[in-house]
Amino acid sequence: MKLRTLLVPSLLLVALSACERAAPTANAPAAQADAKPAPAAAAPASGQAASAAADSATAADFVLPGDFAPDTGPDELRKRYGAANVRLGKVPGAEGEEFSGVILFPDDPTRRAYLYFQNEQSLQGLSLVRVFGPQSKWTLDNGLRVGMPLPEMVALNGKPISFYGLEWDYGGTIVDYHGGKLDARKDEQVGRSASLGLRDNGDQGVPQGKTPVGEGTYSSDDPKYPEQGQWIVISELSVSFPGEDDL
Numbered sequence: 001m002k003l004r005t006l007l008v009p010s011l012l013l014v015a016l017s018a019c020e021r022a023a024p025t026a027n028a029p030a031a032q033a034d035a036k037p038a039p040a041a042a043a044p045a046s047g048q049a050a051s052a053a054a055d056s057a058t059a060a061d062f063v064l065p066g067d068f069a070p071d072t073g074p075d076e077l078r079k080r081y082g083a084a085n086v087r088l089g090k091v092p093g094a095e096g097e098e099f100s101g102v103i104l105f106p107d108d109p110t111r112r113a114y115l116y117f118q119n120e121q122s123l124q125g126l127s128l129v130r131v132f133g134p135q136s137k138w139t140l141d142n143g144l145r146v147g148m149p150l151p152e153m154v155a156l157n158g159k160p161i162s163f164y165g166l167e168w169d170y171g172g173t174i175v176d177y178h179g180g181k182l183d184a185r186k187d188e189q190v191g192r193s194a195s196l197g198l199r200d201n202g203d204q205g206v207p208q209g210k211t212p213v214g215e216g217t218y219s220s221d222d223p224k225y226p227e228q229g230q231w232i233v234i235s236e237l238s239v240s241f242p243g244e245d246d247l
Contacts, residue, residue, distance in 0.1 A: 062111065062137040063127060065190050065239040070079040072126045074102055077115075081105070087122070091116055091130075094169045109135045118243055127243060132236040134200060140192050140237050142182055150196065150232040154220045157182040161220045163196055172196035172235060175217060189242050197235030206231045 061208035067080075077086045081104065089113040091101035098122040112133065118125030131138040134148065139145040143156055154161055157180035164173045172195045178182040184191065198206050211228045212218040222228070 016103070035060075061163055063139050064131070064192075065241075068126060068129055068239065068241075069245065070126050070241045071113075073117075074123055077102060077104065077181070080226055097153065102215075109133050110126065112136070112205045114139060124242060127242045128238060128240055130236060130238045132195075136237075138237060140194070142192060144182070144192075144194050144234060144237060146233045146237060147199075149199070149229060150234075151229040153182075153234060158182070162217055165214040165216050165218055166196065166198065166232075167213045168215060170215075174233075191238075191240035193238045193240065194234050195236040195238075196232050198231055199233045201231070204242050 042226070046141045059177060072084060081111045084238060085105050089101070089103055089106075090098040091103065093099055099116055101117060102115040102123065102125070104113040104115065112131070114130045115126060116128040116130070117123045118127050133146060136146040144153065150161075157177055159178045159180035160180075161174060161180070162178065164170055164174040166172050174194050174196070182192075198211065211231050212222065212225055212226065220229070
């Protein structure tokens with residue numbers, strides 16, 4: 001099953017640096033010979049340490065692909081994030097489809113991510129990581145972030161961008177960067193994708209006719225939609241790994 005069917009639209013090991021003990025100064029009194037050493041503090045359980053590390057992560061840590069790789073599985077994720085932040089369950093696909101996968105930080109919309117695997121039964125062969133939602137902290141390592149306005153994305157690319165019209169299952173999927181800076185290199189093994197959607201305009205919504213809708217392919221510089229840049233933002237980011245097309 002190809003990536004489009006999954007609605008294409010770090011892992012972060014937080015390094016906890018150890019504090020070095022200060023050396024005694026020349027004027028410091030010597031310790032008594034019979035002084036008993038203070039008892040060592042008990043080390044936290046590995047799951048607690050991973051959970052604490054995940055909780056202390058900053059926005060800079062949530063960069064894809066980061067440490068994700070095809071051999072990343074549930075056990076490794078539990079070590080990194082703590083068992084409470086790794087849930088096995090159904091992850092969303094296109095047209096109401098669901099797959100067995102992993103949800104990272106299922107109770108935190110700012111850090112939630114959906115992981116898809118080649119083998120749904122054993123959850124082996126990580127093939128795709130998706131993040132979406134207006135509060136998401138995740139970014140791509142090429143500078144794209146959820147909520148980035150279309151004009152900013154075009155400026156980062158340096159050339160116009162082509163995408164599917166909005167408001168259908170594959171709506172907003174980027175289909176061509178036209179050789180810009182965001183275009184994938186031929187030697188890249190990890191795919192980086194983005195999908196577009198409408199920005200949140202509260203109860204007012206987005207005026208009809210201001211953005212392209214439907215299954216056609218449109219351009220960021222389409223003269224029919226001169227105001228689309230005011231309304232279109234990045235709504236989803238994803239990374240895919242070798243072998244993903246075998247799903």
